[in-house]
Amino acid sequence: MDRYDPKTIEPKWQRIWADEHTWEVSNDFPDDRPKYYxxxxxxxxxxxxxxxxxxxxxxxxxxxxxHRRHGMYVLHPMGYDAFGLPAxxxxxxxxxHPRASTDDxxxxxxxxxxxxGISIDWTREFGTHQPEYYRWTQWLFLRLYExxxxxxxxxxxxxxxxxxxxxxxxxxxxxxxxxxxxLVEARQLEQWFFKITEYADRLLDDMTRIEWPPHVVTMQExxxxxxxxxxxxxxxxxxxxxxxxFTTRPDTLFGATFFVLAPEHPDVLxxxxxxxVHEYVxxxxxxxxxxxxxxxxxxxxxxxxxxxxxxxxGEQIPMYVADYVLLEYGTGAVMGVPAHDTRDFEFAExxxxxxxxxxxxxxxxxxxxxxxxNSGRFEGLHNREAYEQIVDWLDSEGKGxxxxxxxxxxxxxxxxxxxxxxxxxxHCETDGLVPVPDDQLPVELPHxxxxxxxxxxxxxxAEDWVNVTCxxxxxxxxxxxxxxxxxxxxxxxxxRYCDPRNDEAPWDREVLKRWMPVxxxxxxVEHAILHLLYARFFVKALADMELLDVQEPFARxxxxxxxxxxxxxxxKSKGNAVSPGDYVERFGADTARCYILFIGPPSYDAxxxxxxxxxxxxxxxxxxxxxxxxxxxxxxxxxSSGLLRKTHWAIDKVTRDMRTGFAFNTAIAAVMELxxxxxxxxxxxxxxxxxxxxxxAGSLIFPxxxxxxxxxxxxxxxxxxxxxxxxxxxxxxLAHDEIQLVVQVNGKLVDRLAAPSSxxxxxxxxxxxxxxxxxxxxxGGEIVKTVVxxxxxxxxxxx
RNA sequence: GCCCGGGUGGCGGAACUCGGUCAGACGCGAUCGGCUUAAACCCGAUUGCCCGAGAGGGCGUGUGGGUUCGAAUCCCACCCCGGGCACCA
Numbered sequence: 001m002d003r004y005d006p007k008t009i010e011p012k013w014q015r016i017w018a019d020e021h022t023w024e025v026s027n028d029f030p031d032d033r034p035k036y037y038x039x040x041x042x043x044x045x046x047x048x049x050x051x052x053x054x055x056x057x058x059x060x061x062x063x064x065x066x067h068r069r070h071g072m073y074v075l076h077p078m079g080y081d082a083f084g085l086p087a088x089x090x091x092x093x094x095x096x097h098p099r100a101s102t103d104d105x106x107x108x109x110x111x112x113x114x115x116x117g118i119s120i121d122w123t124r125e126f127g128t129h130q131p132e133y134y135r136w137t138q139w140l141f142l143r144l145y146e147x148x149x150x151x152x153x154x155x156x157x158x159x160x161x162x163x164x165x166x167x168x169x170x171x172x173x174x175x176x177x178x179x180x181x182x183l184v185e186a187r188q189l190e191q192w193f194f195k196i197t198e199y200a201d202r203l204l205d206d207m208t209r210i211e212w213p214p215h216v217v218t219m220q221e222x223x224x225x226x227x228x229x230x231x232x233x234x235x236x237x238x239x240x241x242x243x244x245x246f247t248t249r250p251d252t253l254f255g256a257t258f259f260v261l262a263p264e265h266p267d268v269l270x271x272x273x274x275x276x277v278h279e280y281v282x283x284x285x286x287x288x289x290x291x292x293x294x295x296x297x298x299x300x301x302x303x304x305x306x307x308x309x310x311x312x313x314g315e316q317i318p319m320y321v322a323d324y325v326l327l328e329y330g331t332g333a334v335m336g337v338p339a340h341d342t343r344d345f346e347f348a349e350x351x352x353x354x355x356x357x358x359x360x361x362x363x364x365x366x367x368x369x370x371x372x373x374n375s376g377r378f379e380g381l382h383n384r385e386a387y388e389q390i391v392d393w394l395d396s397e398g399k400g401x402x403x404x405x406x407x408x409x410x411x412x413x414x415x416x417x418x419x420x421x422x423x424x425x426x427h428c429e430t431d432g433l434v435p436v437p438d439d440q441l442p443v444e445l446p447h448x449x450x451x452x453x454x455x456x457x458x459x460x461x462a463e464d465w466v467n468v469t470c471x472x473x474x475x476x477x478x479x480x481x482x483x484x485x486x487x488x489x490x491x492x493x494x495x496r497y498c499d500p501r502n503d504e505a506p507w508d509r510e511v512l513k514r515w516m517p518v519x520x521x522x523x524x525v526e527h528a529i530l531h532l533l534y535a536r537f538f539v540k541a542l543a544d545m546e547l548l549d550v551q552e553p554f555a556r557x558x559x560x561x562x563x564x565x566x567x568x569x570x571x572k573s574k575g576n577a578v579s580p581g582d583y584v585e586r587f588g589a590d591t592a593r594c595y596i597l598f599i600g601p602p603s604y605d606a607x608x609x610x611x612x613x614x615x616x617x618x619x620x621x622x623x624x625x626x627x628x629x630x631x632x633x634x635x636x637x638x639x640s641s642g643l644l645r646k647t648h649w650a651i652d653k654v655t656r657d658m659r660t661g662f663a664f665n666t667a668i669a670a671v672m673e674l675x676x677x678x679x680x681x682x683x684x685x686x687x688x689x690x691x692x693x694x695x696x697a698g699s700l701i702f703p704x705x706x707x708x709x710x711x712x713x714x715x716x717x718x719x720x721x722x723x724x725x726x727x728x729x730x731x732x733x734l735a736h737d738e739i740q741l742v743v744q745v746n747g748k749l750v751d752r753l754a755a756p757s758s759x760x761x762x763x764x765x766x767x768x769x770x771x772x773x774x775x776x777x778x779x780g781g782e783i784v785k786t787v788v789x790x791x792x793x794x795x796x797x798x799x
Numbered sequence: 800g801c802c803c804g805g806g807u808g809g810c811g812g813a814a815c816u817c818g819g820u821c822a823g824a825c826g827c828g829a830u831c832g833g834c835u836u837a838a839a840c841c842c843g844a845u846u847g848c849c850c851g852a853g854a855g856g857g858c859g860u861g862u863g864g865g866u867u868c869g870a871a872u873c874c875c876a877c878c879c880c881g882g883g884c885a886c887c888a
Binding site for chain 1: 803827870
């Protein structure tokens with residue numbers, strides 16, 4: 001072999017790592033190395049790995065290797081998110097049974113991960129669709145049920161007509177199904193929910209305990225949407241009904257001139273069942289979320305012919321039904337303060353209602369602060385002050401109290417689809433909802449041939465499976481035929497990795513105590529809300545049940561940017577998707593991995609350009625050739641040759657780039673520089689220095705190109721690079737005894753001089769004054785000031 | 800509308816934490832040369848823009864201002880691109 005041949009090198013090392021179980025870690029913790037848990041988000045099994053996966057695992061693997069070589073015991077596992085709608089849709093499209101297509105996809109992922117040389121502990125591998133796994137998903141569901149955190153209720157839910165299933169709030173983007181883009185409809189259905197809202201405050205507050213990118217934190221904060229305000233009671237005297245509303249502006253209470261209920265509010269038709277109201281309500285219910293949510297839409301509504309009492313003024317104000325009020329938020333009713341709320345203002349204008357200013361601010365409608373007017377005894381106060389006093393007053397009168405409201409809704413988890421984890425509950429005519437006893441888990445997903453979505457769960461047709469005896473009374477009962485949202489499966493997989501073969505429990509608490517939390521989590525920003533919020537909720541709920549001992553699953557989060565190709569988003573339909581397999585085949589895994597890390601900071605979006613791949617391959621090839629041509633020497637490097645200095649510079653640069661974050665692009669560039677320097681200086685440098693430089697280049701490139709790194713290091717030293725500690729730079733070789741002194745006139749460079757790094761400020765100035773070019777540049781001008789920056793420059797201010 | 804990012808050569812990007820070496824590391828692309836019957840590969844040189852034969856000069860980090868001996872870096876205003884939230888009371 002006389003040229004760089006990844007087809008030989010890569011399988012060679014992969015075999016060694018597999019045969020020797022190099023990356024496996026034991027729960028017995030053989031020594032006192034500190035643990036480090038690095039995890040990339042598990043792949044979703046519809047189809048083959050794409051370039052985003054390559055990036056994800058290239059990043060994670062670099063982190064894993066770096067920490068191993070810093071003496072840590074690194075857990076780096078792998079599994080598959082195998083249930084769910086996209087996998088099922090993929091199966092329908094390819095005409096395969098989801099089980100078969102999922103298994104094909106898993107095989108493809110497993111194959112690629114090995115070909116990429118990712119350092120995974122394969123003994124911990126699993127798929128979330130395996131009964132050994134989802135048995136515990138069901139077990140956890142039952143624990144949540146016991147604590148009242150999983151419950152059934154009838155509610156207006158989001159329904160995707162194309163996928164024929166309900167969706168979680170989080171899976172509806174701009175009124176459309178996140179998966180297929182279809183406009184979602186509202187349906188009134190009884191469904192399973194997780195009570196994530198109970199954790200809203202903790203999910204918000206605990207964000208200070210984790211190191212996550214600020215924009216992800218903001219996204220979660222926005223999503224939870226905590227608002228502080230007051231609940232104020234408006235009484236309908238005529239019917240003797242109290243209507244509480246939530247408001248963030250109790251200070252504007254005196255300006256409430258009307259009162260509005262959401263169309264879905266159960267009292268609307270009781271208050272008025274005229275044809276006009278019926279029509280209005282029906283139209284609102286049939287509107288898509290997108291149409292209804294359009295901010296620019298003309299406000300509409302219908303008077304209900306009743307009044308409520310404004311608790312501040314005692315006035316009777318008219319009641320309306322209007323579709324700009326949402327049932328899900330607050331109490332499904334609002335007080336209308338047209339002077340100080342833009343929506344209420346528009347509504348009042350459309351309906352011809354009174355607009356009464358109660359804060360002296362700008363032009364109406366205005367939401368600014370100011371002095372209270374038309375507000376009884378709160379007159380003249382600043383509105384912020386009035387806010388507090390009005391709430392206190394309401395409280396003392398029993399007409400209201402401080403309150404907090406959230407945008408976050410409970411997590412709707414049931415799906416009317418086949419390919420998912422069955423919900424372990426039975427419906428008994430006598431006993432109602434009955435949980436399946438733990439010792440009967442898992443409730444296995446039956447094999448169903450006709451699994452196409454049809455609006456009710458395909459499981460309902462598996463009669464043998466559906467009909468069971470009630471665990472409580474032994475009478476006839478039916479299984480719940482819905483399956484769980486895939487996000488349930490992925491809300492706890494990182495816990496199972498710690499103890500994946502446990503068949504007594506989902507995990508051993510003591511084992512979890514040692515591995516958790518995940519020290520570094522890596523994945524796409526598209527999961528900033530859904531998965532990351534759900535997983536945090538699960539961990540908090542499980543901590544409350546004393547099943548584990550952390551409050552947060554992911555101590556640090558890194559979100560990688562998307563890969564585009566030649567500036568365009570990649571997609572199968574455009575036919576511009578980059579298949580990582582093709583590039584691994586052509587250039588080797590090391591090249592593909594390095595290239596994807598080299599094209600830019602991994603957190604940014606980056607553009608894949610075919611032409612660029614060759615450059616990285618050339619670099620790796622040059623490094624290999626440098627190793628094969630290195631002179632022999634048994635000496636240790638000594639002295640301070642230029643090459644030796646460059647080598648230590650590279651160690652320092654790569655180490656700092658990896659420490660300070662994920663600056664892999666500049667770390668790889670530094671190894672390129674070192675390699676270029678080896679070529680420039682290898683003929684003049686001592687052989688020991690050349691060997692050391694090449695070995696170090698191999699050692700430094702190892703986290704990114706593990707096969708080549710191991711090969712080059714072995715060629716130079718006969719040793720295994722992953723068993724070596726991460727190199728440390730020699731400070732003496734980082735320092736230079738000579739600096740380049742810059743001479744400036746008025747901030748513009750006129751000369752560069754060599755100066756001893758030990759020179760004092762006066763000496764530097766003296767030296768600079770001696771510059772020929774300075775003299776030429778001065779040309780009779782007068783030096784009015786001199787600025788000396790030690791170790792860098794001398795600037796003469798000249799008039 | 801509100802909240803985050805970000806605007807640097809033909810391109811991807813460095814430097815931008817601490818203002819300080821004519822900004823442009825590293826790589827791609829391009830041009831020229833070498834090797835070759837030839838091409839590819841490989842090797843070497845050049846490559847921000849403008850003027851100039853050259854020496855050299857001028858201009859340059861989205862735009863306009865400011866602070867400073869000195870600004871891509873700090874401050875103010877504005878423009879553009881990307882992302883998040885948005886009839887949430």
